[in-house]
Amino acid sequence: MMMNSRVGGGGGGGGGGGRVRVSALPLLAVVVFAVLATVAWVGDSVSVTGGPNPDATPIPLFQAYTNALPEDLLDMLMEDALLYDKMAKSGGNLKFGKLPTTWYPLVGDDYRPPRFASEVAISFLRDLDFPGDLLHEHGVIGAEWWYQVRDRDENIGFHFDKDEAVASLEMRLSHPVLSTVTYLSNTGGPTLIFNQSSIDGNDNQPTIPELGALSFPARNKHINFHGNLLHGVVGSLTNAPQGVTQRRVTFLVNWWSVKAQPPNCQPLSRDQIRQFEEISRGAVALIDQKAFHSAHPSALVDVTSPDEAAQISDDEYFTVTLTPEERTHIWWNHSLPSDGTYQIRWKGDALLGGVSVLDLYEGPSVRRVFSTPKPKLFLFYDENKHNLWELEKLFLPAVKPHADAFLMFTAERKKTKDAMNTLGIVDGDLPTVAIHDTTDDNKAVMTGIFSRARVEDFIARFRKQHSSEQQQEQTQDDQEEKEEEKEEDKYQDE
Structure with missing residues (x-):
């Protein structure tokens, strides 16, 4: 087995490495055992279902349309939005602080023709999102709908659309076939969608996205995307100048092949239906315009990032939190129009992430350390002495090629002192990088000056040595198995 060691990386200037310390310190798991017992987090793998039917006619990952709905209908939807926002908030939060959504059946005995503006809009959007026989091919039976009324620069955290009741009560992920956003105002942060889906409720595939869509609000624009994709709203990229008071208003419709469950998603009450009917008189008559109204497909503008961090200035990155503990830095060309819809390909250092705090x-990070068998890769630093972003610009590009091989963390000394002690790291070593394979308590710590080249070399050395040890262990296991087979054959012969 590999010794618990301190390894100096090659390349990138500064002192030599290679000094080795054998550690007699206890396994990190022992140090944090009491913490693990109190962490409220579901780390077990869960079943994941939903998204488009893989056996049906394919639907593009992202699509956009302008002039999605008749103009007369938009004003009515804005009234519906304000009423819905009031109703949802007055009803109180559900489990985990969730607000309710509404179910509108499209098939079966529960189906009713549209009665007010929101349901009329669903009728238009259904035909837009599922032309021809796509609705039946993908087994869509109903629409979950709701509104969001947000401030001009408000974030909406990154998440997967899912049946919230099933997630809260059964702890599994059930996704819609398609998720959609219809913008009712020109104000607010853009919707950012990644080509990432959850494979087990914990880990995403791919680990670090390379393709995404960025859609800025524009009145009567409609976008749809696969219902199992990670997405959110980036308030810091708002297209509204400081001082603008107009709010970001959107109509959300998710298309389902299974019925979204109560209490999170439920039909409207009779009184609620009456209130919607009163404020959208004339909406039902607009259905007759379906034969004449023409939404316009809007091709996403392809944007490709530079390759190297040296080609990207700091102000071209924006930072989002993809999970409660994962910071991701993303390149964007801020000179592009702030009402467009873009498909972005991030190359090289243009998207830096995949690392949790x-x-x-x-927080749940402790449980993740031990619930995942991958080796753990840590960037240790002192926030009073080091600028995390300056370190991340060196660390994240170096570790990105290894994102699938490690579970990666940034580790501030005050919050991770026990881990530092376990790995034999003292304050004077910071900043530094360490690896801990918790399956066999194999540890290594980088020494010397902190640089991208040193981090790259340190990881390469560890992986090479670790691979060699695994091969040796496999060879030994194979030899032992052969010896056992010989003994068994000998016993049978006797």
Whole structure:
């Protein structure tokens, strides 16, 4: 087995490495055992279903349309939005702080023709999102719908659309076939969608996205995307100048092949239906315009990033939190029009992420350290002495090629002191990088000056040595198995 060691990386200037310390310190798991017992987090793998039917006619990952709905209908939808927002908030939050959504059946005995503006809009959008026989091919039976009324620069956290009741009560992920956003105002942050889906409720595929869509609000624009994709709203990229008071208003419709469950998604009450009917008189008559109204497909503008971090200035990155503990830095060309819809390909250093924040005293990161068998890769630093972003610009490009091989963390000294002690790291070593394979308590710590080249070399050395040890162990296991077979054959012969 590999010794618990300190390894100096090659390349990138500064002192030599290679000094080795054998550690007699206890396994990190022992240090944080008490913490693990109190972490409220579901780390077990869960079943994941939904998204488009893989056996049906394919639907593009992202699509956009302008002039999605008749103009007369938009004003009515804005009234519906304000009423819905009031109703949802007055009803109180559900489990985990969720707000309710509404179910509108499209098939079966529960189907009713549209009665007010929101349901009329669903009728238009159904034909837009599922032309021809696509609705039946993908087994869509109903629409989950709701509104969001947000401030001009408000974030909406990154998430997967899912049946919230099933997620809360059964702890599994059930996704819609398609998710959609219809913008009712020109104000607010853009919707950012990644080509990432959850494979087990914990890990995403791909680990670090390379393709995404960015859609800025524009009145009467409609977008749809696969219902199992990670997405959110980036308030820092708002297209509204400071001082603008107009709010970001959107109509959300998710198309389902299974019925979304109560209490999170439920039909409207009779009184609620009456209120919607009163404020959208004349909406039903607009259905007659379906034969004449023409939405316009809007090709996403392809944008490709530069390759190297040296070609990207700091102000071209924006930072989002993809999970409660994962910071991701993303390149964007801020000179592009702030009402467009873009498909972005991030190359090289243009998207830097896949690294979570380790906190041994609270949060789910502790459980992740031990629930995942991958080796753990840590960037240790002191926030009072080091600028994390300056370190990340060196660390994240170096570790990106290894994102699938490690579970990666940034580790601030005050929140990870026990881990530092376990790995034999002292304050004077910071900043540094360490690896801990918790399956066999194999540890390594980088020494010397912190640089991208040193981090790259340190990881390459560890992986090469670790691979060699695994091969040796496999060879030994094979030899032992052969010896056992010989003994068994000998016993049978006797």
